[in-house]
Amino acid sequence: MSRAEILLTALKDLMDTLFSQPKDRNLICAVKLLKLTGSVLEDAWKQSGKSHMDELIQKIEGILLDAQCSRDVRQMLLKLVELRSSNWGRVHAAAAYSEATPDNDPNYYMVTAQHTQFKQLYLNKQSGQNNPCLHHMQSIRLSGEEDEMEPEIEEAFEKFCLETERQKP
Missing domain, CATH: 1.25.40.180 (Serine Threonine Protein Phosphatase 5, Tetratricopeptide repeat)
Known part of the structure; x- marks a missing residue:
């Protein structure tokens, strides 16, 4: 076994x-x-x-x-x-993992509720920062806010931020 x-x-x-x-x-x-x-x-x-x-x-x-x-x-x-x-x-016609993108695979972001929050947070940040998502996470860590993200959500948030950065023109 x-x-x-x-x-x-x-x-x-x-x-x-x-x-x-x-x-x-x-x-x-x-x-x-x-x-x-x-x-x-x-x-x-x-x-x-x-x-x-x-x-x-x-x-x-x-x-x-x-x-x-x-x-x-x-x-x-x-x-x-x-x-x-x-x-x-799951969607039956989802793209293969190597071809999956947010545009062609609805399962790409498994944490859809958090994805929406992350996207809104990202869009609300000023564009002058290198990566506003990661900057926000660092400010949460430094400020010691009590409502910081759960580890799973934080990991998904970091992934979202990196994907968003890669998609920038």
Whole structure:
């Protein structure tokens, strides 16, 4: 058994555990995990002939009917089911990775909400700076603001800034 297969099994077990204790914190964790890895997990499970994702979605639907979770968590679960039904937001005719650009592949920026915020931040900065995005990030770090970005968002922000710089004429 390869490390990837062990990880797939562990993630399935983790999801089963989280859904077997349908408290808000567990459900939030499960939703976040599936939003990030759902498409990859489903592809790998389908390739190996397993219907684990169907089983997980059935558990989610059961939780939506029976569990006593908050309205916000219920909404997150519904959005997750909707995301899965749309093939995890993937477009069938997406460009190959090496050819992908923001113009020809809607999946290019996986964090679309953050992308919109980054673009607005970038456009709002003065054009005299070399890279206003990175300058803004440095000012956040130096000022010690409490609402600084999560590491994943910061990484996506840096990537966005570098891509934006490369696209400049």
